[in-house]
Amino acid sequence: MVEFRNVSYTYPSGQHALNRINLKIDDSEFAFVVGANGAGKSTLIKLILRELTATEGEVIVNGFNLSTMKKRKIPKLRRTIGVVFQDFRLIPNMTVYDNVAFALRVIDAPTKYIRARVPYVISLVGLTEKARSYPNDLSGGEQQRVALARALVNDPQLLIADEPTGNVDPARSFEIVDLLKAINACGTTVLMVTHQHDLVKYFGGRIININSGTIAFDEFIGGENET
Amino acid sequence: MRLSSFKYLVKQGFTGIWFNRINSFASLCVITISLMMVGISVLLSMNINSMIGSIESRNEVIVVITDGTPENNVALLGDQLRGNPNIFEVNFYSKDDAWAGMLETMTEEEKHDFRYIRENPLPDCYRIRVSDIDKLSKTVAEISSLDFVDSVQSPDDFASILVGIRNVTTLLFSAVTLSLIIVCFVIISNSTRASVYARRREINIMRYVGASKSFIEIPFFVEGLIIGLLSAGIAYGITWFAYKEVYAMFSSDVSMYSIFGLKALIPFDTIAIPTAVAYLVCGVILGALGTVVSARKHLNV
Numbered sequence: 001m002v003e004f005r006n007v008s009y010t011y012p013s014g015q016h017a018l019n020r021i022n023l024k025i026d027d028s029e030f031a032f033v034v035g036a037n038g039a040g041k042s043t044l045i046k047l048i049l050r051e052l053t054a055t056e057g058e059v060i061v062n063g064f065n066l067s068t069m070k071k072r073k074i075p076k077l078r079r080t081i082g083v084v085f086q087d088f089r090l091i092p093n094m095t096v097y098d099n100v101a102f103a104l105r106v107i108d109a110p111t112k113y114i115r116a117r118v119p120y121v122i123s124l125v126g127l128t129e130k131a132r133s134y135p136n137d138l139s140g141g142e143q144q145r146v147a148l149a150r151a152l153v154n155d156p157q158l159l160i161a162d163e164p165t166g167n168v169d170p171a172r173s174f175e176i177v178d179l180l181k182a183i184n185a186c187g188t189t190v191l192m193v194t195h196q197h198d199l200v201k202y203f204g205g206r207i208i209n210i211n212s213g214t215i216a217f218d219e220f221i222g223g224e225n226e227t
Numbered sequence: 228m229r230l231s232s233f234k235y236l237v238k239q240g241f242t243g244i245w246f247n248r249i250n251s252f253a254s255l256c257v258i259t260i261s262l263m264m265v266g267i268s269v270l271l272s273m274n275i276n277s278m279i280g281s282i283e284s285r286n287e288v289i290v291v292i293t294d295g296t297p298e299n300n301v302a303l304l305g306d307q308l309r310g311n312p313n314i315f316e317v318n319f320y321s322k323d324d325a326w327a328g329m330l331e332t333m334t335e336e337e338k339h340d341f342r343y344i345r346e347n348p349l350p351d352c353y354r355i356r357v358s359d360i361d362k363l364s365k366t367v368a369e370i371s372s373l374d375f376v377d378s379v380q381s382p383d384d385f386a387s388i389l390v391g392i393r394n395v396t397t398l399l400f401s402a403v404t405l406s407l408i409i410v411c412f413v414i415i416s417n418s419t420r421a422s423v424y425a426r427r428r429e430i431n432i433m434r435y436v437g438a439s440k441s442f443i444e445i446p447f448f449v450e451g452l453i454i455g456l457l458s459a460g461i462a463y464g465i466t467w468f469a470y471k472e473v474y475a476m477f478s479s480d481v482s483m484y485s486i487f488g489l490k491a492l493i494p495f496d497t498i499a500i501p502t503a504v505a506y507l508v509c510g511v512i513l514g515a516l517g518t519v520v521s522a523r524k525h526l527n528v
Contacts, residue, residue: 072440074437077437078435078436081437083435089431092428102429102432103436106433106438106443107437107439108229108439110231111229154436
C-alpha cells in the first residue's frame, strides 16, 4: 500500500516538484502514472523509494512511514519494492541467471533459495532458454524482461515500473504491460510510469495524471482491450 | 552473515583489485614503503636504545690525571673521588699499566711501529663506577671541577651522541612517514573512487534491491584488507632481508666493534614476531580502514 498525505517536495535549489499531494494506492492495485516531463513523476517515485524525503506531509509505503523512518531501515523498505527502469540497468558481464540472482545474493539470501527461486522467476518472464545468455545478446524486450525478473525475484509487495517500455519496440511494449498485468493478478501492487498514451488507452485501469506537481486527474477508465 | 555471502564478498574484493589493478598496485607500493619507513625507524631506534643501554650498563668513567701531578696529590684525588656519594668503586690505573695493556692488544706489526717511542705518552687515571647512572652527568661535572683532573671520559658522551642520532633519525623518519601516510590516503582514496566508479552499476542495483550498507561496503573493506596484508608481507620480507644483511655486516666486521665497543645489535629472530604483528596491524589499518573511510565518502549510502 502506498499513501501520500499532503506531501510536498521542494528541491534544495528551491524548485517545487510536488505540492500537497494526496494519493492512496491499495494493495494489489494497478495504476498508471502519467504526466509531462518535469511534472513530478520521478520525484513521486523517488519519494516512494526513500531516495528523497518529503519536505512536508507523510509518505507511507508497505507499512513504513518514510517521513520518520531512520536511514538504516531503508534497505528493509526496499526489499518490499521491486523497481524496473527504462534503461534496464543490467550488469553486462553477468548472465541472465546471475543478473537475477544478484538481487538475492546481495540481501544475504540462502543459496538453496536462490537456486530454486531464480529459475522459477526466469521461467515466469519466459526466458528459460536465455538463462545463460548475456544482456548484450538479448533484444530490448528481453532485457526488460530480465530486469522485471530481477525486480520480482525477491517477491516484492510493490512493483514500480519507471517507463519500462521506453526502450522497447511498440509490439513488445504491449507484451511487457501484459506481463505486468499478470504479475498484478498474482497480488503484487504495480505502479507504472509511462509517456505512452496508446498503452494507457489500450489497457485502461486507474490513471494518475500529475501536472506541475499536483494530481490533475485520478480516475479509472475502461481499456480498449476490454471492448 | 551466511558463508555463501562471505565467500561472495571476498570474491568481490579480489575482483575489485583485479579490475582496478593499476590503482591497487599504486596503493600496494605506497603502503609497503610507508610500512618499511616506520619499521626501519622503529628498529633503528630500538637498536640505538640497546646500544645506549649497553654503554650505560658499563657505567665506567675514566678520570685522566694531569700529567706530572705529584703522587700525594694523586692519592688525595683518589680520596676525594671515594668521598663522592655517587661513586662506589675507584681503581687507580697507572700510565705504565695503561701502556702494558695497550701493548697487549697490539699486533706484532703495530708493536714494530711503536718501537721508537721511548717515553710513555699515556696518562695516569682513575677508573670509577657510579651507583646511579641517571646522576652521571652531575657526577662527571663534580669530578671535572676537582684539582689535578685533566679530563673525564664518560659513556655519557657517546650515549648522548647516540641519543642525538636517534632523535634526528626519529624526526626524519616521522616526517617522511607522515608524508607517506598522507600520500597513502590520497592514493587509496583515488583508488577507491575508481573502484566505486567501476562497480557503479552493481552498487546502484544493490541500493535498489535493499542491500544493507555494510554489504555494499564490505567488498571495499576486503579490497583494502588484501592490499594491506600483501603490503605488510612484502615490507616484512624486505625488512627481514635488509636487517639480516646489516646485522651480518656488523657481526663480521671487528672494526665496527672497535668503534662501538659493544655487541648491542638486536638479532632479528628475537624481534621477528612482534615486527610481523606490527606490520600486519599497520598494513590492515592503512589498507582496510583507509579504503572503508574513502568508500563511505564516495559511496554515500
